[in-house]
Each structure stands twice: as structure tokens, then as C-alpha cells.
Amino acid sequence: MTSATARVRSAALAAGLAGALALALTACGGGDSKGDSSSPSSAGTSPSSSTGPTSVTGTSGQLQGSWITTAGGKVVALVINGKKAGVFATGGTVCSGTAGSESGMRMIHLTCTDGSKDRVSGMVDSVDAKTMKVTWSGKVGQETYTRAEGGKLPSGLPSH
Numbered sequence: 184m185t186s187a188t189a190r191v192r193s194a195a196l197a198a199g200l201a202g203a204l205a206l207a208l209t210a211c212g213g214g215d216s217k218g219d220s221s222s223p224s225s226a227g228t229s230p231s232s233s234t235g236p237t238s239v240t241g242t243s244g245q246l247q248g249s250w251i252t253t254a255g256g257k258v259v260a261l262v263i264n265g266k267k268a269g270v271f272a273t274g275g276t277v278c279s280g281t282a283g284s285e286s287g288m289r290m291i292h293l294t295c296t297d298g299s300k301d302r303v304s305g306m307v308d309s310v311d312a313k314t315m316k317v318t319w320s321g322k323v324g325q326e327t328y329t330r331a332e333g334g335k336l337p338s339g340l341p342s343h
Contacts, residue, residue: 245310246282246289250328252342259327261291268293270302278302291317 186339250261257273268291269284280293287308300320308316308325 201234244305246315249331250315251331252326252328254323254326259326260331261290261315270295276301288298 210257222239247265248263250263251299252259252261254272254322259270259272262271263282266283268280268283270276270278270293276295276297276299279290279293282291283289289310291302291305291307293302293304294303299321301323302319304320305317308318312314313330314324315328315330317328
């Protein structure tokens with residue numbers, strides 16, 4: 184199997200799992216999907232470190248949906264439904280937590296089942312209809328996600 188074929192299979196698996204994760208988050212209770220579309224008030228700052236989910240206020244608005252990126256040759260799916268958030272990375276990392284407004288910023292706080300601290304606390308730097316940039320407090324740093332619609336992979340998915 185070529186590495187390109189493996190990436191396509193991993194991406195397809197992640198898209199399917201993103202859909203499953205979205206269903207799981209829906210089953211856990213949604214929340215108000217009416218949006219807070221304000222921009223974070225302190226762009227350019229790094230999010231504070233966190234050891235797990237913390238309280239967020241307000242709704243996650245524009246953050247709603249399934250988002251896909253690649254990191255270290257793995258596909259990463261980020262799903263936000265109401266104030267619930269989850270991440271799945273090929274290779275087995277599964278994280279869940281919250282997303283929403285916190286101190287005037289849009290934040291994501293997660294706890295990962297494997298103890299990973301890579302994506303524990305993230306600040307949303309920007310979001311629009313197609314892309315979302317999140318700066319994570321862990322070693323991942325900033326990631327750019329592309330919105331996945333209807334369980335389909337977004338076009339132009341980065342391969343590195």
C-alpha cells in the first residue's frame with residue numbers, strides 16, 4: 184500500500200469517525216446552537232494550560248460542526264455540538280470536553296482517554312464558513328481545520 188493510499192484511507196476513516204463522534208456528542212445532549220460570532224478579544228496570545236475541561240459560558244456558535252486537519256501524517260477530526268467538543272486522531276487518540284466563550288475568547292477544553300496533553304486547551308484564533316484556526320496549549324501549537332460537510336472530506340485537505 185502506498186503512503187498516498189494510506190492517507191486517503193485514514194482520511195476516510197476519520198471522516199466516518201467524525202460523523203460517529205458528532206452523533207455521540209448529540210446523544211450526550213446538545214445545547215443552544217445559536218451563535219456567538221464575536222471574535223476573540225486577545226488574538227495572538229497563547230491559551231493557558233489546563234488539565235482538563237473547565238467551565239465555558241455562552242454557546243459555541245460558528246464553531247459548530249465537524250472539522251478535519253492532518254498532523255504528523257495522521258488525520259484529526261474535531262467535532263463541536265452545542266457546548267460539547269471531541270477530537271479523534273487516527274492512531275487512537277480520543278478526547279472529549281467543552282467549547283464556547285470564556286473570558287471573551289472562544290475556547291476548547293478537552294480530556295483525552297490516552298492521557299495525551301497535545302490538545303487539552305485550545306483558543307480559537309479565527310473561524311469562518313470553511314476554516315477554523317485553533318492554537319493548542321500542548322506541543323501541537325496552531326492547527327488549521329477545514330469544515331467537513333455531510334460526512335464528506337473537504338477538498339484540499341493538507342497531506343502533511
